[in-house]
Amino acid sequence: MVKVLPVFFNVEPTDVKNQQGPFLDALKDHETKVDPNKVQNWRQALRETGHLSGLNLKDWPDEEWFIKEIVKHVRKMQNPQQLCYVEHPVGIDSRAQDIISALRLSDPAFTMVAVLGISGSGKTTIAKAVYDRIAADFNVSCFIQDINSYVYRGPNWKVDLQRDSISCLTGNDRFIASHNDGAAKIMKLISGQKLFLVLDDVDTFEQLQVLSIPSASFHCESRIIVTTRNMESLSNLQHTSYNIEFLDKSESFELFTRLIGTGEPMEKKFVDEIVKCAGGLPLVLEVWSRHFTDYDRNLWPSMLETLKRIPHEDTQKKLRISYDSLPKRAQNLFLDIACFFDGMYKDTIVKVLQDEDFSPNFEIQNLVHKFLVKNDFSSISLHDVIRKMGREVVRQEDEDEPGKRTRLMGYRDVIRVRGDCSGTDSVRSILLYSSEKKERVTVQFDAFKKMSNLRFIKLDNSLLQWSSSSKDDMSACFSFKHLKYMEWYQFPCKSLDNIDMGNVVVIKLENNKLEKLWEGVKNFKKLKILHVNWSTTLTKTGNFTGLINLEELNLNECENLEELDSSIGCLQKLVKIDLCISTRLKSLPWEIGSLISLKHLNLRVNTLISSLPNSLCQLHQLTELDLSYCSNLKSIPDLPLNIEYVEADDCINLNFKKLKILHVNWSTTLTKTGNFTGLINLEELNLNECENLEELDSSIGCLQKLVKIDLCISTRLKSLPWEIGSLISLKHLNLRVNTLISSLPNSLCQLHQLTELDLSYCSNLKSIPDLPLNIEYVEADDCINLVNLPSKISELQFLWKLQLDNCSKLGSEGFTQVTRLRNLRYLYLKNCNISQVSSRIGNLVSLKYLNLSGNTFSSLPESFSNLSKLEKLDISGCSELQLLPSLPPQLTYIDATKCMSLDVMSFISMQKAFFKVFKESLMNTEGLYISLSGKELPEWCTYRNIGNNVLSFEAPIRFDSKICGLILCATRDKKDDEYKEWLYPVIYNKTKGTTSHRIRDFGGIWGSMFVMFYPLNNTTIVVEAGDTLEVEFNDESVTSVGLRLVYENDVVDSRLVLKDVSITELNDEDVCSFPIQDEEYTYYDFFPMLLSWGIQTECPPSV
Secondary structure (H helix, E strand, O other): OOOOOOEEOOOOHHHHHHOOOHHHHHHHHHHOOOOHHHHHHHHHHHHHHHHOOOEEHHHOOOHHHHHHHHHHHHHHHOOOOOOOOOOOOOOHHHHHHHHHHHHOOOOOOOEEEEEEOOOOOOHHHHHHHHHHHHHHHOOEEEEEOOHHHHHHHOOOHHHHHHHHHHHHHHOOOOOOOOHHHHHHHHHHHHOOOOEEEEEEEEOOHHHHHHOOOOOOOOOOOOEEEEEEOOHHHHOOOOOEEEEOOOOOHHHHHHHHHHHHOOOOOOOHHHHHHHHHHHOOOHHHHHHHHHHHHOOOHHHHHHHHHHHHHOOOHHHHHHHHHHHHOOOHHHHHHHHHHHHHHOOOEHHHHHHHOOOOOOOHHHHHHHHHHOOOOEEEOOEEEOOHHHHHHHHHHHHOOOOOOHHHOOEEEHHHHHHHHHHHOOOOOOOOEEEOOOOOOOOOEEEOOOOOOOOOOOOEEEEEHHHEEEOHHHHHOHHHOOOOOOOOEEEEEOOOOOOOOOOOOOOOOEEEOOOOOOOEOOOOEOOOOOOOEEEOOOOOOOOEOOEOOOOOOOOEEEOOOOOOOOEOOHHHHHOOOOOEEEOOOOOOOOOOOHHHHHOOOOOEEEOOOOOOOOOOOHHHHHOOOOOEEEOOOOOOOOOOOOOOOOOOEEEOOOOOOOOOOOOOEEEOOOOOOOOEOOOOOOOOOOOEEEOOOOOOOOEOOHHHHHOOOOOEEEOOOOOOOOOOOHHHHHOOOOOEEEOOOOOOOOOOOHHHHHOOOOOEEEOOOOOOOOEOOOOOOOOOEEEOOOOOOOOEOOOOHHHOOOOOEEEOOOOOOOHHHHHHHHOOOOOOOEEEOOOOOOOOOOHHHHHOOOOOEEEOOOOOOOEOOHHHHHOOOOOEEEOOOOOOOOEOOOOOOOOOEEEOOOOOOOOOOOHHHHHHHHHHHHHHHOOOOOOEEEEEOOOOOOOOOOEEEEOOOEEEEEOOOOOOOOEEEEEEEEEEOOOHHHOOOOEOEEEEEOOOOEEOOOOOOEOOOOOOEEEEEEEOOOOOOOOOOOOEEEEEEOOOOEEEEEEEEEEHHHEEOOEEEEOOEEHHHOOHHHOOOOOOOOOOOOOOOHHHHHHHHHHHHOOOOOO
16 A cells, blocks of 8 residues: 655645645646646646645754654654554553653653563553554664563573664674673664663563663663563662553453453353452453363353362463572562461561571562562552462472472361371461351361471361360470461460460460460560450460560450459560450559550550559650540559550540640541530640531630640531630630631630631631730631621731631721731731722831732722832732832732733832842842743744744854853743643753753743743753754643843843843833733843833742
8 A cells, every 4th residue: 555645845735735836837837848638647646645644844943853754754654563463452552551651752851661560461562562652753663572581591691682682773683792792782772862672571680781771871862661570670770660550340351251252142240250360460361261262151160160279370380480580488488478478467477587597578578579479558468360379389289189288278278188187297387267168177186296397377266176185285286396477266275385386476366265375484485476365264364474575465355354464564575565355454563664665555445444553654665555445444644755645535434634635636426525624734625627516615714724726627616615715825726617606705805825816717707806915826718708807906916927818708998907917927818809908008017928819909009118028919810900009129029910900010110129139149040930921922032933832943153152041932822721730841952962851830820921031050951052952841832932042241240231231220211111901012121021021911930
């Protein structure tokens, strides 16, 4: 098939189509010299060409760019062989697009993306799809597949890999003397040109070194994709990671039904079961679909049950690749996790394996990097398919005799070994859990005795019936010598006396039959975690002296426990004690105060405890104490200074005389507070977001030491009690978002220590009473019904900040009241319906910040200039404002966005207000920008490009001065409501191969034209005469770009020279006016124009 790409070089497509312009006379001339029929064919061909989509020179900055674009289109039209051919490409497009986005093709900065995931997740397939889409956009493209396989080819694998890579890059075979020679040749090939590389199945950093990737100097537009199962292989390289997402349920369903392709409808429940077992892994779905189609549909349910237990050999072979690459110790750890530790806390696993001849922390992290395990929320887990792969590795150790394997898992294996006593010293772990609802079986005393190397056991006694002789002496059934982890649900023995576990680290015996732990001293020197939960028969603990390394003791719901042995004080490493619901426990031993490492103590629902030992204050590491529902507790002793969290809900007999801080946040059920009389030392009361709280008890007035009250978002609270005025120490009162409060008690004026009051979003509040004279800060934003401010507001001489934004009913009268506050520094009156600004505004002599945005006044009084300390002014959105007076001398920031009626502004007043800022900061700032209305680039733009967001030019050679900055100007075509996004230009020096990355953003601008001064003294990019530069804005809505270079002799002593006249010497005759509506302007030079434009249409820059 013939493909045509019209190239319009200095001609218009309409001239070609209609034979106009240069074609008109040329064709007429040919008609006199050539066969008319031939000329007619030419005319028809031209008409057809004019209708085709093509490339037009006028759309590009110069011929060089135009030629590059032609080459790019031709390469795409050559239609090279597609690497990615997938008959059913489910989920590929979205993931390929994600990777293309991560490559940031529009940014002039080299980017490497690592595509990460387990085997069979589709990494290579998706990388091929990306390659097919974008390879033609690069000068050189190369897909190097299955790199890790070269390692297994022999001692010369490096040279083999380099030779094939060079052939891929050049299309030719080259002789390579050694791998150093190959590295040098590859370095030369990949450096300095626009290159796209896909490196598939990289497993080690060494493989990247063989290809010179870490040491190469890549072109800024080059891109590399690396697919890997080992994120550690790229740890030394700067890159962006993209984790391949597994197929979701709908994608898996669609892929499997397409692959199976029977034409007959399948039961949805059956397909859902397949999708669930496949875990979103495309490899598994593909292998299973082929497997099912080889057999009759009637056999499919039984085949699925087999696949749930035993993975298909094709799946197992592929998934084992990562496992087989591990060293032996890591393989053992992976199998321990897959067959035993799956789902456990990482900290627990590390403690259990701490004495092994490897670092468990390091090896677990290595497995995470190879995507064999996951570390989510501090727990170690595996993908279902990976877990099955690991367990299949163990099953294949001996397919016929489970007792000869290293690990026993599940009812089938354990019962088989129990039945014939076939266990051996190969077994290191047993896992039998209650989710398998099977028949309970009897176990004889010697069933597991031969397993002399047991390390980990997790048993559920609901599945096992032990013989009477076994119950009394469990050591006759198991060899505990090497045991490190024992978890046993419904442990059948009455004590642990006869069990020797000198190496055990974790013991968990939930719902057990224990009557006591042990007699005398038990030598459990390595034990760190002891859980004896839900024991109804345990009445007292044993002696703790031998548990010198114990860190966690859990006796949760031992409801008949009466005594905690005093030897607990010797546990110097104990961090956590849980005695929740030990309802017979009457007291704690004094020695508990010796636990120097204790951080967490849970005594929840210990209903007989009436007091706590005073030694608790010695627990200097204690941070959390839970006493909730200790209904008989009468007092809490002094607590350590480091305590962070105390919970004592429903301690109905507790005397709170020492309580200082009470937080009852986010309670949806609390409707009223209790009596506060007993809380005589309370300093802080927090009832934040108690959304159903309706009443604050009047006894609150007795809290003479209360400093802070937070009632934020108590949306059912209608009023405050009058007695709140008795809080002589209160400094902070937060009533934010109390939407039903319509008035405040007049007693507030008695709060002589009050400094902060927050009433924001009290939408029903109509007035604020007189406030204490010491008040410093009042916030009442969005009080939409607020009409009256305090009548004696002028007496609040300590008030330095007042926020009244969006109080639309205040109006001009409310503003007049505010003008009496001579010490006010910050005043917010946004959208307050102020139609006239009082001439008294000049009284606010301390004011630094004033926000009058969104109001309806048409002018500001002359007294405005008396605000001698004012630094920032916001009058944005004042659509009626027509004229500004002389501005205060310290003003450095003004926002006049959307002041659509603002007509004329004196340049002289602006020069006085802002020249000082320009003079001091012009050449030291990161950049200076202004937005305004306008559609055409000013004439002072030396370089310009109309109709594009990219500008390229060459800096001219000047011997009299050095380039010290750039002035950028750009226009864009968008509606007003689309001007909120951030814009930024990027400058790329093609000659030096450097880039500015992002220059300063144009943040949230509204104008259609923006001007930016960009000094080069504070940046890494250097611009010199003769350099070729490219400037690109990030938004395609930019329709034109202009630029002017600034030279050193343009700036003298930090003052800009304008036509040989310093800016400070301009007089009245030099002043210009700029009517905004007509978008006309006149200027002397750049900065006078910026000043005048900026004041009228947009805020000046914050320099």
